[in-house]
Amino acid sequence: MNRAEKAALQLQAVAVLRMLKETRTYDELAELTGLPAGDLNRYVNGHVLPGIERAREVVQGVGRDALATELESRVEFDDEGYVDNSGVVFDQSFLDLVAPVAANTLGFERPDVVLTAATDGITLGAAMASYFDARVAYAKKSKETAVEEFIESRQRLASGIELTYYLPTRALSSGENVLIVDDLIRSGETQELLLDIALQSDADVTGVFALISVGTEGIDRAREITDAPVGALTTFDDE
Template sequence: MNRSEKAALQLRAVDVLRTLKETRTYEELAAETGLPAGDLNRYVNGHVLPSEARAREVVGGVGSELLAEELDARIVVDDEGYVDNSRVVFDQSLLSLVPPVAAETLGIEPPDAVLTAATDGITLAAAMARYFGSRCAYAKKSRETAVEEFIEARQRLSSGIEIDYYLPANAIASGESVLVVDDLIRSGETQELLLDIAASAGADVAGVFALIAVGDEGIDRARAHTDAPVGALVTRE
């Protein structure tokens, strides 16, 4: 890890700790992270940066678990199984903490592009792209009038309904690496469509990541469709 990468990791760890501190005392945060309250105070207030080892632990270890708990607490599932994650996908400061955790979880290098489906996945994809310094691309269920060439993927749902997704042909180039992301993965149908688009573009899939996985079906379906790592930050039954 070079100096700039180390500094970015340390600063991201501080961002994670600051967000977690919003709903905890230093003593509570110390008990959850295993780090001294005095050190946490200095990190959160910007007096000193955590060591590389501590920063990695915060971002990819205990900090990841606490961030998952924070996200889980904001998710509401009604009696019919519909998921309301608006308190997550509309909070850019919270979403900005997810990319380094996703990178550690999947063990991936920065991709050339982050691909998602409109519309709920866009805020997460934007946060991911900003963190990695990548382009953000999103497929839509309708063709844009001013665009002449598209990559198209079609899926017949279990209900029998067919859906199409369209991505401008110049959004992803052949040979580029693509990270597929979405806010929610349930059946895996959307992720399969996005993976089909990446394959049609001749791109290499770096990984598949979702904020929330409902059950195992979607994760298993995505894993059956790609050799790249697949993961989610929060899992709900």
């Protein structure tokens, strides 16, 4: 880890601590993190940065649990099992905290391109791309008028509906590292189409990440296609 990466990790830890401090006293934050309240006060107020090991513990340990808990409090399910995650995907500052936590806990290799599906995956894709200093590309269910060449992936769903995603050919190049992200994974159908697009491009998949997994079917489906890390920030039972 070079100096810039160390500094970035330390700043990410401070950002996580500041989010946690919004609803807690320093004593409560100390109990949660296992760090002295006085040190936490100095970190949160910007007087000093946590050491590398402390920063890593905050981001990879406390940070993931805290963000998962915060995400769960913002998600709602209706009587038919549909998910309303607008309280998450519309909050770019929250997603900016998710990116380093996901990257560090799941061990994604640095991608050249973050690939997602329009439209709900775009804000998460932007956050992940910003963290990795990568490009972001998103596949759409319709072709853009001014684009002539597309990578197309098509699948007939169990319901009989045909789902197709299109990505401009120039968005991905052979040999590039691609991280696939989306706001939600349930059946894994969308992720399978995105993986197919990456494979058609001769790109190397470095991972698959979703904010929310409803059940494990989609996660398992993605793991059958790629050997790269696959995971979600939090998982809800599929009832």
